[in-house]
Amino acid sequence: MTLLLNERLDRFESPFRRLDALLADLQPAPSLAPIPMHVGEPQDAPPPLLAQAVAAHAGEWNRYPPSLGTPAFLAAVAGWIDRRYPAARGRLRTDRELSSVASTREALYLAASIAIGSQRRDPVALMPNPFYQTYRVGAIMAGAEPRYLAQGGWPHFQPDLDALAPDLLARTGILYLCSPSNPEGVVLPPARILQAVAMAREHGFLVVFDECYAELYDRDPPVGALEVLARADASAAWLDNVLVLHSLSKRSNAAGMRSGFVAGDARAVAALNRIRQNGTACTPAPVLAGAAALWADDTHVARMRERLRARFDLADRHLGGYAGYQRPACGFFLWLKVADGAALARRLWAERALKLLPGEYLTQPADDGSNAGRGFVRVALVHDLPVVDEGLARLASLL
Numbered sequence: 001m002t003l004l005l006n007e008r009l010d011r012f013e014s015p016f017r018r019l020d021a022l023l024a025d026l027q028p029a030p031s032l033a034p035i036p037m038h039v040g041e042p043q044d045a046p047p048p049l050l051a052q053a054v055a056a057h058a059g060e061w062n063r064y065p066p067s068l069g070t071p072a073f074l075a076a077v078a079g080w081i082d083r084r085y086p087a088a089r090g091r092l093r094t095d096r097e098l099s100s101v102a103s104t105r106e107a108l109y110l111a112a113s114i115a116i117g118s119q120r121r122d123p124v125a126l127m128p129n130p131f132y133q134t135y136r137v138g139a140i141m142a143g144a145e146p147r148y149l150a151q152g153g154w155p156h157f158q159p160d161l162d163a164l165a166p167d168l169l170a171r172t173g174i175l176y177l178c179s180p181s182n183p184e185g186v187v188l189p190p191a192r193i194l195q196a197v198a199m200a201r202e203h204g205f206l207v208v209f210d211e212c213y214a215e216l217y218d219r220d221p222p223v224g225a226l227e228v229l230a231r232a233d234a235s236a237a238w239l240d241n242v243l244v245l246h247s248l249s250k251r252s253n254a255a256g257m258r259s260g261f262v263a264g265d266a267r268a269v270a271a272l273n274r275i276r277q278n279g280t281a282c283t284p285a286p287v288l289a290g291a292a293a294l295w296a297d298d299t300h301v302a303r304m305r306e307r308l309r310a311r312f313d314l315a316d317r318h319l320g321g322y323a324g325y326q327r328p329a330c331g332f333f334l335w336l337k338v339a340d341g342a343a344l345a346r347r348l349w350a351e352r353a354l355k356l357l358p359g360e361y362l363t364q365p366a367d368d369g370s371n372a373g374r375g376f377v378r379v380a381l382v383h384d385l386p387v388v389d390e391g392l393a394r395l396a397s398l399l
Helices: 007-011 015-023 048-056 071-084 104-115 133-141 166-171 190-203 225-232 266-279 285-295 299-319 341-352 385-397
Strands: 098-101 124-127 145-148 172-178 206-210 242-247 260-264 333-337 376-380
Touching: 007 133, 015 341, 048 285, 071 098, 071 260, 071 285, 098 104, 098 266, 104 133, 104 172, 104 206, 104 242, 104 260, 104 266, 124 133, 133 145, 166 172, 166 190, 172 190, 190 206, 190 225, 225 242, 242 266, 260 266, 299 333, 299 385, 341 376, 341 385, 376 385
Parallel strands: 124 145, 124 172, 172 206, 206 242
Antiparallel strands: 098 260, 242 260, 333 376
């Protein structure tokens, strides 16, 4: 008999495989060196202190890592939270409301598993649109139907929570929110954060704030859920129904570490770790030592932001006169408004050897088949300045 696999796997989509298919019949412009600006992978080197900390703990590779993280890791994360979100200073119970995770992608995926159960009939998972693919995959594998939040569109891109009907909220097991958002770089205002949490508590679902871009800001540091909730609620229940995730991948140019943390509702953190202890690999102790060193240091992050601002300045120079451009407040993506994102991606590859991601590959279509991302492309500003300068010049030449 033929091997039977989980049919839910057939619903997975990869924006990058779709891009490969879109460009498969094309060759990049032969006179130009290809420039990939479609993937949000940091190209800057991580700070030397990472390798130094890992090497100093090389004798610990023989140890099984603790799922929550080492005391030094938890202390470093708590210290960063105290510096970054002063209203939350000293509020977290680090033994119950804080944990290491082996990448926030893993935790985002598993969050749906702990939040979706048989108690709800026809469960749904709410998420922004555009969205990070792991939200959708986690929801599907947990048995929930992904539902996509309407948003205000250009140039504000705020998700609309007011449009959610009570019967839909009653079926909701999890709500994913990304702030600053990928790819728009938009920050959720405090009122929207409080509204989401109030809905979660009223209807008994989990709201997950994905804040992996929180340290990539142009001018003003974006407000975070921990700060907002700490200011609004002095009680011990301030984190009920909430998980907040942060990562070192973008903050410290350390995507290869696969290291982050989750803070929030003690029940949810404990449930997450029950799965991790029984079915996933936890972050090794030497890597946790490197992560602790990174969370304890803010200097390398400030330098990263200086490089990011210089890339934004290049975008201003090349695209400032284009009506579909706006300088993002956060993140390292441009979400550029165009006539047809897929058509432009093909032209840029064939005529300029520049690879960008069509917006529709990050966005689910509406019931009528329309796709709000069709008129956008995502541009990743992750390379050094000469490469970004050349890439943006090639882009501007076809707009």
